[in-house]
Amino acid sequence: MNLLTPERYITTTDGDPAGKPDVRFLTWFFPVWYAVFGVIICVLTRVTPPPRPDVTTAGTVAFFTEHHLTIQIGFVLLLILLGGAPLTNGLVLYHMKRMSVGSVFGYGYIAAMSVGALPGFLLVGVCYLTATFRPDRDPELIGWLYDLGNLSYNGSLGCFTTAYVVLAIAVLYDKNGVFPKWFGYVTVWQVITEVIATQFFLFYSGPLAWNGVLSLWWAVVVFSVWLGALIFVLRAATIGEPVDSPGLD
Amino acid sequence: MQILQEVQDLPSAGNIKAQWVSLWTGPAVGAVLVVALLAFPGFWPPMSPTLTAEQVARYYAEHTDWIRFSQITFNLCGIMLLPFFMVIVVQMKRMKTQSHIFAYCYLTAIVSGATIFALSNVFFLVAAFRPDRNPELTLLLNDLAWIVFIAPIGMVLAQFLLLAAAVHFDDGPDPVFPRWVGAYSLATGVAITPAAGAAVWQTGPLAWDGLLSFWLRNGAFAAFVVVMFFVLRRAVLRQAVAEGVVAG
Amino acid sequence: MLQRDAPTTTETRVPGDGHIWVMVLGDLLIFTGYFIIFMVFRTMNPADFLAAQQHLNVNIGVINTVVLLTSSWFVARSVLAARAGNHRSAVRFVYSGAGGGVLFIVLKSYEWAVKISAGHTNSDLFFSLYYVITGVHLVHVVIGLIALGVVVRELNNPGRRRLMVVESAAMYWHMVDLLWVIIFGLLYVMR
Numbered sequence: 135m136n137l138l139t140p141e142r143y144i145t146t147t148d149g150d151p152a153g154k155p156d157v158r159f160l161t162w163f164f165p166v167w168y169a170v171f172g173v174i175i176c177v178l179t180r181v182t183p184p185p186r187p188d189v190t191t192a193g194t195v196a197f198f199t200e201h202h203l204t205i206q207i208g209f210v211l212l213l214i215l216l217g218g219a220p221l222t223n224g225l226v227l228y229h230m231k232r233m234s235v236g237s238v239f240g241y242g243y244i245a246a247m248s249v250g251a252l253p254g255f256l257l258v259g260v261c262y263l264t265a266t267f268r269p270d271r272d273p274e275l276i277g278w279l280y281d282l283g284n285l286s287y288n289g290s291l292g293c294f295t296t297a298y299v300v301l302a303i304a305v306l307y308d309k310n311g312v313f314p315k316w317f318g319y320v321t322v323w324q325v326i327t328e329v330i331a332t333q334f335f336l337f338y339s340g341p342l343a344w345n346g347v348l349s350l351w352w353a354v355v356v357f358s359v360w361l362g363a364l365i366f367v368l369r370a371a372t373i374g375e376p377v378d379s380p381g382l383d
Numbered sequence: 384m385q386i387l388q389e390v391q392d393l394p395s396a397g398n399i400k401a402q403w404v405s406l407w408t409g410p411a412v413g414a415v416l417v418v419a420l421l422a423f424p425g426f427w428p429p430m431s432p433t434l435t436a437e438q439v440a441r442y443y444a445e446h447t448d449w450i451r452f453s454q455i456t457f458n459l460c461g462i463m464l465l466p467f468f469m470v471i472v473v474q475m476k477r478m479k480t481q482s483h484i485f486a487y488c489y490l491t492a493i494v495s496g497a498t499i500f501a502l503s504n505v506f507f508l509v510a511a512f513r514p515d516r517n518p519e520l521t522l523l524l525n526d527l528a529w530i531v532f533i534a535p536i537g538m539v540l541a542q543f544l545l546l547a548a549a550v551h552f553d554d555g556p557d558p559v560f561p562r563w564v565g566a567y568s569l570a571t572g573v574a575i576t577p578a579a580g581a582a583v584w585q586t587g588p589l590a591w592d593g594l595l596s597f598w599l600r601n602g603a604f605a606a607f608v609v610v611m612f613f614v615l616r617r618a619v620l621r622q623a624v625a626e627g628v629v630a631g
Numbered sequence: 632m633l634q635r636d637a638p639t640t641t642e643t644r645v646p647g648d649g650h651i652w653v654m655v656l657g658d659l660l661i662f663t664g665y666f667i668i669f670m671v672f673r674t675m676n677p678a679d680f681l682a683a684q685q686h687l688n689v690n691i692g693v694i695n696t697v698v699l700l701t702s703s704w705f706v707a708r709s710v711l712a713a714r715a716g717n718h719r720s721a722v723r724f725v726y727s728g729a730g731g732g733v734l735f736i737v738l739k740s741y742e743w744a745v746k747i748s749a750g751h752t753n754s755d756l757f758f759s760l761y762y763v764i765t766g767v768h769l770v771h772v773v774i775g776l777i778a779l780g781v782v783v784r785e786l787n788n789p790g791r792r793r794l795m796v797v798e799s800a801a802m803y804w805h806m807v808d809l810l811w812v813i814i815f816g817l818l819y820v821m822r
């Protein structure tokens with residue numbers, strides 16, 4: 135199995151391309167997009183892991199000054215690639231609609247994730263880009279953008295909690311076995327980390343701040359496990375679908 | 384379009400009627416949006432990113448009423464374009480050789496894209512709400528408004544790419560849209576992509592008042608809506624004929 | 632009565648299925664992370680943690696521990712009853728176990744209320760970790776009650792009564808109990 139093309143990523147055990155062509159394309163797109171997204175958020179823009187909350191206003195200005203080039207490159211790329219989110223969410227919706235519980239959880243998932251795209255993803259990009267747009271802005275305003283960006287990105291909770299709850303319930307109820315049951319349980323862990331994330335809004339430092347070891351770092355580990363599991367089960371689900379099954383209604 | 388008497392109570396007729404109404408909300412809302420567009424002083428010419436805080440504050444103080452009127456209209460009516468785009472979603476779901484996954488992705492992209500547009504309206508309106516605000520704050524709000532309006536093209540780009548992909552995969556005997564729609568959609572997507580640079584450059588064609596970020600981006604999007612109106616009109620009519628709702 | 636794919640009682644097998652083991656082992660691993668983090672911060676602030684810990688009521692902690700252990704015993708009995716085919720008895724045991732869970736929630740809520748009104752809130756590092764760890768555990772108890780509810784429905788349905796469902800929920804409940812014992816030891820007792 136290799137990731138270079140959809141036809142070589144989604145295959146039967148004999149190596150022939152499997153699944154429906156358009157679903158196969160999106161199943162391949164999913165890990166590719168998340169990989170690029172990972173480079174953007176971790177390496178270029180440095181929002182994951184986030185910078186410290188316990189900095190002075192001068193510290194926030196220094197942060198933006200030091201990283202302004204990679205922030206601008208990273209987030210401009212993100213502005214262009216943001217549309218990958220509807221694609222990846224749509225793929226999950228597709229498989230959720232194949233579950234025996236019907237479509238309602240799928241629609242709930244995609245509705246909740248669509249909400250998350252704006253306050254939970256775009257807003258930090260806009261805030262950071264606005265901060266680097268005029269470096270000579272009043273430092274208090276730059277500090278304001280720093281807080282708004284980091285709190286919104288790390289602290290957007292309800293949308294993702296909702297999405298994970300409906301996904302977990304759908305997987306656990308599903309009799310068609312589209313996703314394995316253990317993935318439903320792994321998704322419940324994601325719900326718990328979102329609940330813990332409520333503590334971000336209360337602390338400037340320590341294990342529960344927005345860069346805290348318990349509330350953020352451990353949660354990033356759990357998220358990585360969940361995402362890896364999701365990529366794995368999506369591939370299996372796409373391969374497992376009979377090519378001649380009818381389209382979504 | 385005249386629905387046949389004998390089928391007018393059937394669900395298939397209801398479906399066609401609903402699509403027809405949604406389709407025509409496009410030009411109707413579009414006309415209102417054009418008025419708001421012409422009325423917004425910040426577009427004629429587009430406000431320069433290089434204005435100082437005092438200049439921006441004075442601009443909002445001098446043009447408060449027109450800014451408020453046009454942005455309120457944008458906010459009220461911009462989202463009313465959603466039904467028009469939903470006709471595209473419905474037509475994408477009619478494509479025979481596919482799983483229709485792209486239609487659902489398209490729906491999500493539209494929703495997110497429209498939300499981002501609404502957010503930019505709110506920033507303009509908050510900037511115009513207290514013209515005597517500290518000019519630095521007005522400058523910040525103005526920056527946020529313009530950057531959110533012009534630069535986050537990702538969702539919109541996804542719409543164009545998804546439509547192009549859907550048309551590409553719809554290679555069966557009876558495609559919903561003519562093949563050129565896919566290429567046109569792709570070209571529009573390429574045309575709007577440079578606008579992401581508006582979040583970085585203050586001058587030049589990529590700045591939010593520049594040739595690429597402002598004129599090409601908005602012009603290409605508006606042209607797409609106009610062109611798709613005619614494409615969709617034909618598609619809905621063909622569907623109506625094929626389903627026996629309208630005389631062929 | 633049993634599902635087609637369930638093994639016969641003469642085979643030795645691991646209870647539940649692979650899926651619930653992923654849940655239990657993974658959950659234990661995640662909590663281990665929380666415990667390690669707690670221990671690290673405790674090592675960095677020994678005097679503060681010790682002082683704050685004095686305000687925790689060990690008695691109510693002990694009562695809660697006994698309550699959960701008893702409820703685990705009931706749940707274990709219900710598994711045995713279900714295996715023996717005695718469904719009414721199994722359901723009664725599940726209700727008893729769930730009752731223990733409810734009592735635990737009531738006691739913990741009371742304990743939190745007392746602590747918060749006495750001024751021990753998130754502003755203190757020990758207490759902020761205490762609330763988060765016991766809070767996440769409490770959510771697990773609530774989920775456990777839902778799982779026990781699923782078991783009752785399963786046992787009352789003559790067309791189902793899959794042993795795997797009963798065993799999976801029981802495993803989850805035992806895990807919740809085990810986690811509490813560790814939390815009690817780490818947060819309440821260890822000085």
